[in-house]
Amino acid sequence: MNSSKKADYGNWVPRKLMNALWGVFLGLLFLAVLNALLWRNSAAALLLGAFSALSLAAAAYMQYCRRTVDLRGGGLSGKFYDELLDHLAWQGQGRLLDIGCGSGALSIRCAQRFPAAQIIGVDYWSGVWDYSQKQCEENARLEGCDARIGFRHGDAARLEFADESFDAAVSCFVFHEVKTISGRSKRPVVEEALRVLKKGGSFAFIDLFGRSALYGDMEEFVQRMKDSGLREVNYIPRAGAAFVPALARPMMTSGVGLLYGVK
Template identity: 50%
Template structure:
């Protein structure tokens, strides 16, 4: 029986268990308060909390199924959108910054069969990903011989200037806690790209609280030496594979792509 890769989900199953478990707990408390202790106000409060958690859990489950590889496939489609904007011949080296469970790294390996790739991630305790999971996924997908995985910090990449021919990153920069200004994470990612190399980054670039005025930021990057750079914001409003119910501030809002040539 062939194994399937485990790429995880942007909505972790742990969150679903906690949400539905909390709803069940408040339902039991509501029943106890109303039937065993005749405490109607407490029963009503617990019933309301149960209903709220249940509704939230149903919503998050719908998002989970939408994102899931092999089901709604939205995560895969987001990755495909990023790779489609990477104008590269595939000869040389590529870095995936914040590779998670390596779905984007592996997609790049398949799209560029002559490339040597590095997947880098912090793999902190708060994430359901690990280096061993990445290596297993790469082996299952038949590309392990061309991908190297290592731990690192996206705000302080452990590579010399102009090390890679290409760099990609997907919904990572805003999660980098070691950098207060997320624009510095973008600059750090561009630092390791060779002169003439290419890049494609997707993140919540249209959220001004994270990146400020992106048009102004693009002009700054041009002045700093990036020869070609393009920005498209609010992609969730234009990409037909992003359903309306995930275009919320707590899910995907302000999605943008920054791509070009150094």
């Protein structure tokens, strides 16, 4: 492992978003100053003042969220990973799939938690987040576990694996972002993840399961999965909510839940 360089896991709150938010605030502030110096329009002053204050509040809040979830220094994202893996009933023998691996952080944590496992991380790697396959591979190399991890481009809604290919499957805050399915419901993404899991394999997923617009009634969904033949299905609403209550807002992690069990 190269100790002179540290892995770069990025952040759940993209730098591009922060640049845009602060850019909007500075733009509005500039217009407000121009109005005060040149135009001196009282109505414009009120509007620009109000929008400037709102944009400042939004940028400051998201900056706080970015700092809070940062994996470095024991941030919130790492706590979610630990909670997820603590509920994965798996001994680490065989193959594990990380769906939506992003920068490789959860895949690498799985490799560290399960030293005998082979890990595959898949991601769509869209331009929204500052993540890439090259970044994942470099992070795995720096953490000294690249021999047991492979990364590939993939669509969580249409995984390019045969039925029952993996002994375990994990995913953290990914399913709600999948845009390649028709309709708003994200249940098909969960079902696709379970399709590639072997009978008797374990799974643990964290997502915005509490948002009915995305998943409907979770009690009904859990019962439906049990009726389909899954050996064990458990759901914990508001998983991780005690970590940072200030993140429980519609923009961030309200509705977060942990779905786990055995196929």
